Structures are given as C-alpha cells and as structure tokens.
Amino acid sequence: MDEIIAKENVQAVFPSHPQEITLFDDYDHHLSIPFALPESEHFDILLDKVSTYEWLIEQGLSHYIPTYFTFKTHTELKHLIQNELKNEKELVVKDTSGHGATGFAILTSHKNFIKAIEQQRSRVFAFDDYLESNNTHWRMVMKNLGKLEFSVDVYVHDSKTVISVPRERTGVSNGLVLDGTVLRHNELIEISSTIAETLIDNEFLNLQFMKEDG
Known part of the structure; x- marks a missing residue:
C-alpha cells in the first residue's frame, strides 16, 4: 500500500466500501497520509447498526430511533410478520452490519409484488418468496417509512x-x-x-x- 501511495502520489484515502473501514482502522498507524474515517471511542459500535442504535438509546436518544426487530432465521422473521408487524403493507430488511443499503430488501404481499414488477421497482420481494431463501445471518426488519x-x-x-x-x-x-x-x-x-x-x-x-x- 505504501508503494502505491508513493507511486501514485496519493494525498488522502477515502474508504468507499464497508469492508475497507476495518482494514484502514487496523492500518491507521502505518499510513503516511490522512484517511477519511471518523475518530471515535466507540468505533466498534459504529460498525453495527443494532449496536449503534442501542448506544444512542442508552444516551437518551431513543426518540430518533425507528422501531425495529432483529432476526437470524426465517422462522423468526415469519413470526414477526404474522404478529408484531402484521398490519404493515411493506417491510424493510437490512443487514445489521455494513452501510445502509447492505442486504436491503422490501417485503410485501404477492399482489403488491406484482405491482412493483409493473412499476419496475427492484429489491421488492413477496413475503413467501423471501422466507424460502436460505439466508441465516443477522438482519433487522422494520416498517417501510x-x-x-x-x-x-x-x-x-x-x-x-x-x-x-x-x-x-x-x-x-x-x-x-x-x-x-x-x-x-x-x-x-x-x-x-x-x-x-x-x-x-x-x-x-x-x-x-x-x-x-x-
């Protein structure tokens, strides 16, 4: 990396991919140029949406946090859809780690899914189809605001x-x-x-x- 910095006369580094954040945080003391990452005593917390939300809630900022639920299995997600979120027409699912759009999906009824196809909306899935996928990593779900x-x-x-x-x-x-x-x-x-x-x-x-x- 130092060879690239010298050869290309790089004056600053701007990480543009979530996986680069940890890399540059670890490499901080070896870089001879500045890089655009925030300095924080809570850096590890900032790498996870749920941890960030929980920290903000502890600091008395709960009124700025959307109502969300976490899940890992689709059995858990199905329970949430049928109970806590049963009155919502559209739900948003995201990965708990990474930037805002990582793992982004909108879940809705089959009827609304067909409408989404007609409107050329992407990342929209019918509830049943999404539940049949094999994802088993931590995600969060909330109403589509x-x-x-x-x-x-x-x-x-x-x-x-x-x-x-x-x-x-x-x-x-x-x-x-x-x-x-x-x-x-x-x-x-x-x-x-x-x-x-x-x-x-x-x-x-x-x-x-x-x-x-x-």
Missing part, C-alpha cells in the same frame, strides 16, 4: 460540531442516493449535531433521516 428522506453531513472537531449540512434526498432508488438538494433545516441541524457528538470525536459523519408520515 415514508418517502421523505434526508441525508446530513456533519463535521466534528474535539467532540463539537463545526458544520452540519442537511440535504433532502430527492433521488433515492432501492436504498441508494441518486440526487439531493441542500437546504437549511434547523431541526435536522440540531438533531444531527447531537447524534454526531454522541458517536464521534473528530472528522466527518453522514447520517440519514426519514420523517414518518411525511
């Missing part, structure tokens, strides 16, 4: 927010951001600053928000 989504880039220095930039995610497809509009949203600036200062000590952090029922 409204379409109003926000992304906030926060820069923190010495555990204090320097700047917070909210964007409305105007182009989102299957959990991936395609476009967005920067806006001044005082509530999001305050919320994102509080969360970021709870999670990291220095550098950048990106947070995603969804406002339920618009």
Whole structure:
C-alpha cells in the first residue's frame, strides 16, 4: 500500500466500501497520509447498526430511533410478520452490519409484488418468496417509512460540531442516493449535531433521516 501511495502520489484515502473501514482502522498507524474515517471511542459500535442504535438509546436518544426487530432465521422473521408487524403493507430488511443499503430488501404481499414488477421497482420481494431463501445471518426488519428522506453531513472537531449540512434526498432508488438538494433545516441541524457528538470525536459523519408520515 505504501508503494502505491508513493507511486501514485496519493494525498488522502477515502474508504468507499464497508469492508475497507476495518482494514484502514487496523492500518491507521502505518499510513503516511490522512484517511477519511471518523475518530471515535466507540468505533466498534459504529460498525453495527443494532449496536449503534442501542448506544444512542442508552444516551437518551431513543426518540430518533425507528422501531425495529432483529432476526437470524426465517422462522423468526415469519413470526414477526404474522404478529408484531402484521398490519404493515411493506417491510424493510437490512443487514445489521455494513452501510445502509447492505442486504436491503422490501417485503410485501404477492399482489403488491406484482405491482412493483409493473412499476419496475427492484429489491421488492413477496413475503413467501423471501422466507424460502436460505439466508441465516443477522438482519433487522422494520416498517417501510415514508418517502421523505434526508441525508446530513456533519463535521466534528474535539467532540463539537463545526458544520452540519442537511440535504433532502430527492433521488433515492432501492436504498441508494441518486440526487439531493441542500437546504437549511434547523431541526435536522440540531438533531444531527447531537447524534454526531454522541458517536464521534473528530472528522466527518453522514447520517440519514426519514420523517414518518411525511
């Protein structure tokens, strides 16, 4: 890696894949150039969505956390679909580790699945079809929230927010951001600053928000 840095005159490293995060964290003390990862006393927690949620809840920020359930087997998921989540038309499943879209899937009825095909929506599955798959790793499931989504880039220095930039995610497809509009949203600036200062000590952090029922 040092040879590549020298040969290509690399001045900074920006990890772009979830698996690179652990690699660069381990390689931190060997790099001769800066790399764009946040500094945090809770770095291991940040690698897992459930651990991050649990930490935020412990810090009194439960009102910003969506209601979710974890499962490993599809017997557990089926029980959740038939009980705790029985009134939901669409559910979202994600892996507990990795970035936001890892393992992303929308589960719905067979009727709505057919509509999704007609509308050319991808990553949408009928409940029964998804339950027949062989996945056995830890995942989380929650109701599919409204379409109003926000992304906030926060820069923190010495555990204090320097700047917070909210964007409305105007182009989102299957959990991936395609476009967005920067806006001044005082509530999001305050919320994102509080969360970021709870999670990291220095550098950048990106947070995603969804406002339920618009």
